[in-house]
Amino acid sequence: MSRARRARQVPLRTHWIVLTLLLVCLSGSLLLHGYTHHMFGTEPDGAVIATGPHNAVPAAVAKGGPLIDATGTAPRSARPKPKTIAITFDDGPDPEWTPKVLDLLKAQGVKATFFVVGTEVVAHPELTRRIVAEGHQIGVHTFTHANLSSASGWRRSLELRQSQLILAGATGVSTPLLRPPYSSEPEALTNADWNAIKHARDDGYLTVLTTQDSEDWRRPGTEQVIANSMPKSTAGQILLMHDAGGDRTQTLDALQRLIPALKARNFRFATVSDTVGIAQPVHPASAVERGRGLAVIWAMRLSDGALTILTWLLYAAGALSVLRAITTVVAAKRHARERYWSWGEPVTEPVSVIVPAYNESAGIEAAVRSLAASDHPVEVIVVDDGSSDGTADLVESLGIPGVRVIRQANAGKPAALNTGLQAASYELVVMVDGDTVFEPDAVRMLVQPFADPSVGAVSGNAKVANRKGLLGRWQHIEYVVGFNLDRRLFDLAECMPTVPGAVGGFRRSALERIGGLSDVTLAEDTDLTMALCRDGWRVVYEERAVAWTEAPASLGALWRQRYRWCYGTLQAMWKHRGAWVQGGQSGKLGRRGLTYLLFFQVLLPLLAPAVDVFALYGFAFLNPVRVGLVWAGFLALQLGMGFYAFRLDGEKAGPLWSLPLQQFVYRQLMYLVVIQSVFTALAGSRLRWQRMERYGTLNVPPATADVAR
Incomplete structure (x- = not known):
């Protein structure tokens, strides 16, 4: 059993209490700052002329002196002594x-x-x-x-x-x-x-x-x-x-x-x-009054400091968001111009496709049939990792030529993939999740970059199949706009940090040289990709190698999946931190890829709660129109990126109507995942593998089904 699966999952609740207290304190500080700086009159004293009835004012007061003691039923006033002047100063x-x-x-x-x-x-x-x-x-x-x-x-x-x-x-x-x-x-x-x-x-x-x-x-x-x-x-x-x-x-x-x-x-x-x-x-x-007064003074000073820090964090988040948008769009445009660039002579050699499977009976038939129907010669190896739902029996009952099943005791996904590697017959290997359906030409497209001997791995284009409902649309947007735009940038910068488990191609010799897949992180695909980069191999992105994957259909399932991804990525970044100071392909991964991940997938999400709190502060105490325009500006930036990314991927832009709603639920979930992952990592805790629930929503494309039959 792998180390990741043996590890005891330690519940982390204290950090949520700490985070809640921090947000409460921050909100309290902002409320105090908003009250003291934006809820008082800014006009001079004499600029506001009192209006209204006067009948309730006692005559002794209205006709009396300027110092008033409004005691009980007999208010009194006092006048200045003759030839005596009290100069008074206001507003200081x-x-x-x-x-x-x-x-x-x-x-x-x-x-x-x-x-x-x-x-x-x-x-x-x-x-x-x-x-x-x-x-x-x-x-x-x-x-x-x-x-x-x-x-x-x-x-x-x-x-x-x-x-x-x-x-x-x-x-x-x-x-x-x-x-x-x-x-x-x-x-x-x-x-x-x-x-x-x-x-x-x-x-x-x-x-x-x-x-x-x-x-x-x-x-x-x-x-x-x-x-x-x-x-x-x-x-x-x-x-x-x-x-x-x-x-x-x-x-x-x-x-x-x-x-x-x-x-x-x-x-x-x-x-x-x-x-x-x-x-x-x-x-x-009194001493008590002085102490309480000092507490009020320090509370106000802390509120001023909190707003100053929050303002700079807002500037940082805004700058990072704009920088990411500009960088990814420019890179995507250049990458698109190279779409039909030839890697060399067409790659026609057979490919071994490895499918690690643990309780995948809901979707394994569609996955295997789509692979067997590829327009490129393949052998399909399904490694059943101790399934208890009859996954292996189901695959064997299909009787599809070129598909074989290897059974093993449950040992985890990395071990299953290593088993498949040992049984593979060919140099080129494609790794596929058990919930993924390939387009007929996906394998062929995926292996073409291997015509370049410097390429050690190829990332394919994973698309969300179950797009119905808001959650499905939001994940579809994330895959197209976030993941795929980033992969185009990583490809150009030669610093690809992740080949997704859903659709990735590898040289078997490259994998053997680095010792195969490791189980020390929960993101074995990221760990493997970084290891290949550090070994000097180039990792590229082939957008035409399209595979359809099943995305989580509930917030709980999405949380578990992204928590594993994020925590595993942090583990992989820490494991390969030495790349920051190395040269060659490893240095590109470190100084380009890891730096990008640190800023845009760790720090930027960590800044998101501050942005949301400041937005609420702005709507409550500042000019809500101006705050709304800033928010609309960032939304327009995201929509622009979305339309461009959808056009590059050949997708209809219809789902982008849900992007504004994404800011109020999905984005918060994603940055909470990052916060949870960072706290987990800092606490030194280990997580068990968290398998995603399968829904069986994937179907073999019609053309694929016909070929399979």
């Missing part, structure tokens, strides 16, 4: 303008109040700490600059709580001062604004509005900013300015002249609390 901190504002205030000996946005504090915590360290007062301007008047209750709480935690984590202080974005003077409050202010008070906040708006966000010119900021009387003011949100040059120039002018009029500058005459509201945060 900003890495360019906040330091310049702080430098100017320090030079003028003025203390101000900064209402900061939580997301900006996360981005620039050092500036927030500087604001506090230099004696300025600090307040919150929500987490994401959200309009609290139109926000739901849960979002209001989130905006205020997260802002407070971030401040605690970044500066170690907590503040009850709040300036709602898009607010202005008390008399402009609407019922919705008042509801938001009461909600904020329930969370412990004092609302700070304004009495004078510099309108610096409009950038009307320095003179106009000064005029807007200059008090018209000796009454105290809370002046609104900005240290972020765009070019603040006019703000700085206005402050440079405004502060000395107001000092000359005997105005005093103070923080908001000093201006209205209340005790210092800012106090040290």
Whole structure:
């Protein structure tokens, strides 16, 4: 019994848990990033004018001062002291303008109040700490600059709580001062604004509005900013300015002249609390608040990092996809021009056809009859590998001349093929799966390249026979577009990594020189092909050698087949990794073939989940039209490849209508297969041979059946 069949199959479930956790964490990070960067208002505070009824706003508030305590049934407000001004700055901190504002205030000996946005504090915590360290007062301007008047209750709480935690984590202080974005003077409050202010008070906040708006966000010119900021009387003011949100040059120039002018009029500058005459509201945060705040800050930074990494992965996946499309199409076009190139004198010598069979009774008759009906002289050797369904008896009962059966105890497919090789009568050998039906000229076409003595193996053109249903169509598309386009490229680059078990021709002497077939991998066809390349033989593709194979008819069967293929390919790549540093034909396999497999059959599928997650992120938080156009562009690229590949293979393009649907089921299954295979390989586990279920859907082509009779 082969090593692959003796090996215990170890169930691998932990990696799926890990993968699920990673995807959950990634999705959570993207949701956080999307919320903090794409679900808040980007317009300046004054650009949004509050509208709506005012009847619910208490008169004491509407006609009162700019600092509002909306406590219970008796809300209160406070006005600034005469000839006292609190300069307030919204929307920061900003890495360019906040330091310049702080430098100017320090030079003028003025203390101000900064209402900061939580997301900006996360981005620039050092500036927030500087604001506090230099004696300025600090307040919150929500987490994401959200309009609290139109926000739901849960979002209001989130905006205020997260802002407070971030401040605690970044500066170690907590503040009850709040300036709602898009607010202005008390008399402009609407019922919705008042509801938001009461909600904020329930969370412990004092609302700070304004009495004078510099309108610096409009950038009307320095003179106009000064005029807007200059008090018209000796009454105290809370002046609104900005240290972020765009070019603040006019703000700085206005402050440079405004502060000395107001000092000359005997105005005093103070923080908001000093201006209205209340005790210092800012106090040290607790250790718990600081810890939770730091956790929020790091979560946001990780979300930013995750998006950065995901963006680069998306670029990498896109570049690899485009590169593969261009490379394969260009290679296929060149390969098509050489379609009728002659290898030399026609090969007419007989061929030994080996059919390894294990419980193949469903399709073995059609396979054997099609081989016996070949228009090239053949002997057919069916090696029954311990079947329990009467496969050998069925073949013998056919009584077809030139067909013989060899029975052996179950030892695995490689051992069955080696048995067939020992019994073969001829130098040229064709290996055929027991579920494959050959066209009458397939053997003849398959052996013609052997006219070139450097050719050691030939890959034929395997086509899906059971194409009905979506799964069948998708596999048909994959065979024509994926496998066959790749084989044309490998042929031109002289680095063919796989001659498929369904239809492949070999020199018997070449196989004997490398010791026959090995059972150390689950992809014996890939292992064998790579071994031939490393031994100096050339492996080519003959598209005219057509054979029809039965593809899996269920997702479970497809999973098992592709899992074996992918895992076996990884085993073969690792086994033959030395080809990367060798010369000659072996070096071509390594540096061309193995590199291609690594990038396009391992790394690209591994990037696919990131692409899907980013697409969902884009539809949720970015411009869905733009994201949809990018997706449509890649789909158009795949459709273009599909139409070209179908035309080269002489296939009708009808099944390509299902290609868009393939992106939502089949592609995910294929990249999950790769992920499972990679984890299995990294874990060092071994798999048993996983035989595909046969359905008996293959039939002998009419012409073949007539010849057989």
